Amino acid sequence: MANQLNLRIDRSSPVPLYHQVVQGIEAAIHTGLLEPGSRLENEIDLAAQLNLSRPTMRKAMDELVRSGLLVRKRGVGTQVVSSQVRRPLELSSLYDDLSNNGSKPTTDVLSFSHEEADGAIRTALQLPAGAKVYHFTRLRKVGGKPLALMENWVRDDITALDEASLGAQGLYAILRNGGVNFRLASQRIGAMIANDYQAPLLETTPGSALVTMERTAVDDTGRMVETGHHVYRADSYSFEMTLVQR
Amino acid sequence: MANQLNLRIDRSSPVPLYHQVVQGIEAAIHTGLLEPGSRLENEIDLAAQLNLSRPTMRKAMDELVRSGLLVRKRGVGTQVVSSQVRRPLELSSLYDDLSNNGSKPTTDVLSFSHEEADGAIRTALQLPAGAKVYHFTRLRKVGGKPLALMENWVRDDITALDEASLGAQGLYAILRNGGVNFRLASQRIGAMIANDYQAPLLETTPGSALVTMERTAVDDTGRMVETGHHVYRADSYSFEMTLVQR
DNA sequence: GTCAATAGTTTGTCCTGACATTAGGATGTT
DNA sequence: AACATCCTAATGTCAGGACAAACTATTGAC
Numbered sequence: 108m109a110n111q112l113n114l115r116i117d118r119s120s121p122v123p124l125y126h127q128v129v130q131g132i133e134a135a136i137h138t139g140l141l142e143p144g145s146r147l148e149n150e151i152d153l154a155a156q157l158n159l160s161r162p163t164m165r166k167a168m169d170e171l172v173r174s175g176l177l178v179r180k181r182g183v184g185t186q187v188v189s190s191q192v193r194r195p196l197e198l199s200s201l202y203d204d205l206s207n208n209g210s211k212p213t214t215d216v217l218s219f220s221h222e223e224a225d226g227a228i229r230t231a232l233q234l235p236a237g238a239k240v241y242h243f244t245r246l247r248k249v250g251g252k253p254l255a256l257m258e259n260w261v262r263d264d265i266t267a268l269d270e271a272s273l274g275a276q277g278l279y280a281i282l283r284n285g286g287v288n289f290r291l292a293s294q295r296i297g298a299m300i301a302n303d304y305q306a307p308l309l310e311t312t313p314g315s316a317l318v319t320m321e322r323t324a325v326d327d328t329g330r331m332v333e334t335g336h337h338v339y340r341a342d343s344y345s346f347e348m349t350l351v352q353r
Numbered sequence: 354m355a356n357q358l359n360l361r362i363d364r365s366s367p368v369p370l371y372h373q374v375v376q377g378i379e380a381a382i383h384t385g386l387l388e389p390g391s392r393l394e395n396e397i398d399l400a401a402q403l404n405l406s407r408p409t410m411r412k413a414m415d416e417l418v419r420s421g422l423l424v425r426k427r428g429v430g431t432q433v434v435s436s437q438v439r440r441p442l443e444l445s446s447l448y449d450d451l452s453n454n455g456s457k458p459t460t461d462v463l464s465f466s467h468e469e470a471d472g473a474i475r476t477a478l479q480l481p482a483g484a485k486v487y488h489f490t491r492l493r494k495v496g497g498k499p500l501a502l503m504e505n506w507v508r509d510d511i512t513a514l515d516e517a518s519l520g521a522q523g524l525y526a527i528l529r530n531g532g533v534n535f536r537l538a539s540q541r542i543g544a545m546i547a548n549d550y551q552a553p554l555l556e557t558t559p560g561s562a563l564v565t566m567e568r569t570a571v572d573d574t575g576r577m578v579e580t581g582h583h584v585y586r587a588d589s590y591s592f593e594m595t596l597v598q599r
Numbered sequence: 600g601t602c603a604a605t606a607g608t609t610t611g612t613c614c615t616g617a618c619a620t621t622a623g624g625a626t627g628t629t
Numbered sequence: 630a631a632c633a634t635c636c637t638a639a640t641g642t643c644a645g646g647a648c649a650a651a652c653t654a655t656t657g658a659c
Contacts, residue, residue: 123611123612123613124612124613125612125613159613159614160613160614160615161614161615162613162614162615163612163613163614166612166613180621180622181620181621181622182620182621182622182623183621183622183623
């Protein structure tokens with residue numbers, strides 16, 4: 108008996124069965140119970156052991172294959188991919204990233220206004236003429252060291268924003284609590300040289316390297332919710348991601 | 354009758370039915386037959402119209418939702434997402450990107466060797482001590498203007514590489530033709546300042562901004578195939594991607 | 600007129616069953 | 630011993646049905 112897969116299925120739980128399987132296998136891989144390169148039992152047996160149907164088992168494995176943790180080969184079997192896997196780039200904010208890493212980010216709100224959107228912002232957020240947006244600039248620090256300078260525009264017909272809450276938590280957390288279900292975001296990552304405005308705020312010198320990121324986020328109803336221009340100190344931040352071939 | 358969805362299913366074709374549906378709906382969206390924001394008929398009716406079962410229809414729509422073209426809401430229906438969608442970041446090479454955009458890239462091979470891998474490369478590619486790799490540096494130009502400086506290490510037990518073919522086509526094209534099926538890649542994007550070695554090659558000045566990218570690619574058997582450090586002129590290149598929430 | 604209960608529509612989840620396709624080993628033949 | 634053929638095991642595809650959950654709109658009561 109190769110693997111035991113220490114996982115139980117709770118049929119009274121509101122979380123779908125296939126998702127319980129996903130979580131269980133993910134945990135088994137992370138704890139090392141399933142070693143990289145090891146082969147899983149076949150779908151039918153695994154399903155039988157957990158008292159699940161094969162489609163349910165398959166749906167779980169589908170997700171794991173898509174996320175790059177498993178590799179399937181017809182006629183052969185399913186293997187755990189050879190470790191070294193980083194978590195894929197997710198639709199999260201910098202604040203989430205840092206919180207999950209144990210650091211304690213702080214935020215200074217440098218400016219905050221509720222103003223009429225200009226042409227470029229109206230285009231980016233697909234707003235009609237005369238629409239108003241929240242416009243603010245924040246400085247994100249970790250351990251007292253400045254890391255990111257962020258300028259954002261958010262449409263005002265979803266949830267109210269104020270300076271105090273922006274200083275206390277991340278923008279995405281506020282929007283999610285306001286009922287926004289993010290669906291996708293398009294972003295562009297590049298580089299630039301720190302100018303005289305950015306350098307002192309980031310406690311670096313003009314001419315040092317910055318990573319730039321422009322992002323526009325869309326919710327599940329197709330509305331453009333937020334757009335922003337962010338710059339990061341290149342010596343403290345980079346974007347890490349896993350690309351999965353389909 | 355809202356939409357007609359001009360598509361036919363060929364049951365004698367070797368391409369899976371659900372994939373035929375995916376392609377059909379993608380085409381309908383691209384040709385404008387399905388407008389952004391429009392609602393599709395419900396899954397059951399669509400399946401019936403095409404003489405398919407609901408699971409098959411659903412699997413097709415699952416893929417379209419995952420790729421960000423459709424949005425589903427329980428109790429409501431399925432909508433075409435509000436355009437403005439960029440193609441997601443794919444596991445392609447810079448050469449592919451530029452070729453697809455109509456530009457004509459050229460490549461200068463600055464150095465090429467077949468050497469024993471040092472410790473860092475052995476770690477990155479998970480190779481045993483004493484293993485040899487191809488190690489080369491290339492300068493990619495578009496329209497005569499230099500754009501990227503790329504240093505790569507490739508394991509040598511998959512396919513043979515030589516200087517001439519690297520000058521004629523992209524690395525990923527060569528590897529794919531050599532039988533490599535890429536499965537995933539992890540990469541990190543950051544920024545740096547051009548140094549005295551990079552600046553003249555990229556025809557810029559020391560101190561200008563560069564985008565950096567480090568990537569390691571894995572094939573479908575879990576082998577680390579290739580790793581590389583690339584730098585791009587920040588005024589000519591940026592990474593654009595679409596993130597899809599799961 | 601306003602609010603709450605209800606019915607209907609649509610997607611979400613899960614089941615059982617069947618056959619096709621592929622990879623790889625076992626078998627048998629030359 | 631080398632080769633071609635068959636068989637088995639595993640994933641890939643597809644069908645049809647059933648019930649659950651969520652959202653909308655209507656209906657009804659106050």
